[in-house]
Amino acid sequence: MMSQLKDTLYVLFGSRTGNAKSVAVLAHEYALSLGYEALLLDMQEMDYSQVKIIKNLLVIVSTHGEGEPPVQAEGFYEFLHSDAMDSVKAQFAVLGLGDSSYRYFCQTGEDIHKRLEELGSHPVMEHAKCDIDFEETAKQWVLDVFQSLDGQLKKVNPPNKEGFTFELKIDGEQHSAYKAELLEKKLLTSETSSKKVLHVSLSLKNSGIDYLPGDAIGVYGTNSRALVDELLTVLNFDKAYPVPQKETTRLLKDVLINDYELTLVTPLVIKKYAEIVQVEALNQLVQDDKALESYSSEKDIMDLVLDYPGHITVEQFLSVLRKLSQRLYSVSSSKSAVNDQADIVVKVIENNGGSRVRNGVCSSYLWNRLDEGDMVPVTLETIAKFRLPDNDDAPVIMVGAGTGIAPFRGFLQERRARGAKGVNWLIFGERNSESDFLYKDELMSFQKDGTLQQLSTAFSRDQKEKRYVSHLIEENGREILEWIEKGAVTYVCGSKDQLAVTVRSSFIKAIAKHKQMNESDALTYFEGLKGAKKYQEEVY
Incomplete structure (x- = not known):
C-alpha cells in the first residue's frame, strides 16, 4: 500500500464551470502517457482523509467571488483547514484559476498551497495562477509540473502516447451560449x-x-463599435489588420469588438502593458500596489493607452488584453x-x-x-449555495440593496407558487423612494396577497441623515434573532464592499446586544449561522 502511494500521482480538482476539471484531465492523461501511475479525484466526491497519506499531489482549483472556494471545493477546503488535519507529507503543486478583475485573484489556490506547506508538504514549484483566458498558461503549467517531477516520481509503466493529444478537453456544453x-x-x-x-x-x-x-x-x-474605432485611432492601428486564428483570419476591428476586454483594466493587464511600453511613470505606478488597485478600479483600456502612450504592436497589444467574459x-x-x-x-x-x-x-x-x-x-x-430552504414552513429573511433585490423577487415568486407557509421578510435599501424603489408595485402585491409578511426599507437620501439597510438590522435586531431562533434562513445580496461588510457588522452587533454576548462570542455565534447555512451571501 505504502509503495503504491509513494509511486502514485493524485490529481485533485475543484471545478465550478469545468475549466479546472479540463486542466486536471489533461494533467492526468499526460501523466499516464509518460508512464506514471496517476489517479484523478474530484474534490466533491473524494474521501478527504486520503489527503493525509498521499505522497504526490497536484491540485487544480478555481476561485468563486471574493476569494471563496467554489461550492464543489468547499468541503475539501474546510477539511484541509480544520484541526482534523495535522500533517500532510507530500510533494505537490497547485494551479489556481480565477478572474484578475477580482481583488482576491486565485485566492483559493493560494490558500491551499499555503496550508499544504504549513502541514509539512513540499512544493515542487510556486503556486501558479490562471486568468479567464487560462488555456495556454494552464497547458504550460502541466508541462512545467512534469519537468519538476522528472526524477522525483517513479515511472511504473513504459511511456505510451498513442492516441494522446496534448490539448484541453473543455466541455462544449459549458462554453456554448x-x-x-x-x-x-x-x-x-x-x-x-x-x-x-x-x-x-x-x-x-x-x-x-x-x-x-x-x-x-x-x-x-460586445464592445461598442465607437469605442473600438476610437481606440484604433489612438493606437494608430489599421482596423483591417489581419489577425490569424486557429482556422481562419479575422479583421482587428472585429476581434476587438467581440473577443477582448476593453471596458475594464486589471492590475495584471497594466503590468503586462508596462513591460512592453516601458514608460517611467507607469513603471512607478505598478510598483505601488495601492495606487495600482485604485487606478484599475476607475479606468479602462482607453485610459491606459491615453495616460501612458508608448510603442506597441498589434500582436503585443492583443497579448496584453484579457478575453471578453x-x-x-x-x-x-x-x-x-x-x-x-x-x-x-x-x-x-x-x-x-x-x-x-x-x-x-x-x-x-x-x-x-x-x-x-x-x-x-x-x-x-448555478449558484447552489444560495437556495431557498427545502422546508416551505421555514421563515426567510432577505436583505438586499439596489440590484441586490433581484434574487428575492425570484424567491417571493417561487414561495408564492409553492404555497409556502413560511413567513417572509424583505429588508431593502436604495437611494430615493420616489425614483429608486425597484419593483415597488410587485412588492406591494406580494404584501397584499400575504406572500410578504414584512417589508422594511431604508432610502438613504430621503432625509438629511442617511439611512442604510445596516441601520434597519440593528433597529430590528431583537425580532430578527427571534425569527432566526424559529428556524429562519437569512439571505444577503448586494455590494461586496459596502452592503455585505456593513450587514455582517450589524448582525454581530445585534447578536451581542440582544444575546448579551461579548464581541468574540457574538462573532462565534454568527460564524455558526454561516456554517449551518442559516446566513447565506451572494455578493458582487
Whole structure:
C-alpha cells in the first residue's frame, strides 16, 4: 500500500464551470502517457482523509467571488483547514484559476498551497495562477509540473502516447451560449433618478436551461463599435489588420469588438502593458500596489493607452488584453411563475470622469445596442449555495440593496407558487423612494396577497441623515434573532464592499446586544449561522 502511494500521482480538482476539471484531465492523461501511475479525484466526491497519506499531489482549483472556494471545493477546503488535519507529507503543486478583475485573484489556490506547506508538504514549484483566458498558461503549467517531477516520481509503466493529444478537453456544453430572445427591457428607476436600473426579460424556450431562484444568468456582450474605432485611432492601428486564428483570419476591428476586454483594466493587464511600453511613470505606478488597485478600479483600456502612450504592436497589444467574459446577473424570477423565461436586473454602468464616459460592456450592450426581439447569448450559472430552504414552513429573511433585490423577487415568486407557509421578510435599501424603489408595485402585491409578511426599507437620501439597510438590522435586531431562533434562513445580496461588510457588522452587533454576548462570542455565534447555512451571501 505504502509503495503504491509513494509511486502514485493524485490529481485533485475543484471545478465550478469545468475549466479546472479540463486542466486536471489533461494533467492526468499526460501523466499516464509518460508512464506514471496517476489517479484523478474530484474534490466533491473524494474521501478527504486520503489527503493525509498521499505522497504526490497536484491540485487544480478555481476561485468563486471574493476569494471563496467554489461550492464543489468547499468541503475539501474546510477539511484541509480544520484541526482534523495535522500533517500532510507530500510533494505537490497547485494551479489556481480565477478572474484578475477580482481583488482576491486565485485566492483559493493560494490558500491551499499555503496550508499544504504549513502541514509539512513540499512544493515542487510556486503556486501558479490562471486568468479567464487560462488555456495556454494552464497547458504550460502541466508541462512545467512534469519537468519538476522528472526524477522525483517513479515511472511504473513504459511511456505510451498513442492516441494522446496534448490539448484541453473543455466541455462544449459549458462554453456554448444559448441565443435568447430579448422579450422586454424597461427602466425600474424613474427619469429623476441619478442612475438607470433595467428589468430585462429573456426567452429560454427550448434552451434546456433549467434555473432555480438564486442562480445567475451569464450574458455575453460586445464592445461598442465607437469605442473600438476610437481606440484604433489612438493606437494608430489599421482596423483591417489581419489577425490569424486557429482556422481562419479575422479583421482587428472585429476581434476587438467581440473577443477582448476593453471596458475594464486589471492590475495584471497594466503590468503586462508596462513591460512592453516601458514608460517611467507607469513603471512607478505598478510598483505601488495601492495606487495600482485604485487606478484599475476607475479606468479602462482607453485610459491606459491615453495616460501612458508608448510603442506597441498589434500582436503585443492583443497579448496584453484579457478575453471578453460574460457578465453574471442574478435571476430575478421563478420558472414556476414565468415559465420559459428568465428575468434579470441590470444597472447601467456610466462612469463620468475627466473628458470621457466609461460604459459597462454588458449593460450598455443591453441598454443602447439591443432592441426587443434581438437575440442575446446567455448561459446558466448555478449558484447552489444560495437556495431557498427545502422546508416551505421555514421563515426567510432577505436583505438586499439596489440590484441586490433581484434574487428575492425570484424567491417571493417561487414561495408564492409553492404555497409556502413560511413567513417572509424583505429588508431593502436604495437611494430615493420616489425614483429608486425597484419593483415597488410587485412588492406591494406580494404584501397584499400575504406572500410578504414584512417589508422594511431604508432610502438613504430621503432625509438629511442617511439611512442604510445596516441601520434597519440593528433597529430590528431583537425580532430578527427571534425569527432566526424559529428556524429562519437569512439571505444577503448586494455590494461586496459596502452592503455585505456593513450587514455582517450589524448582525454581530445585534447578536451581542440582544444575546448579551461579548464581541468574540457574538462573532462565534454568527460564524455558526454561516456554517449551518442559516446566513447565506451572494455578493458582487
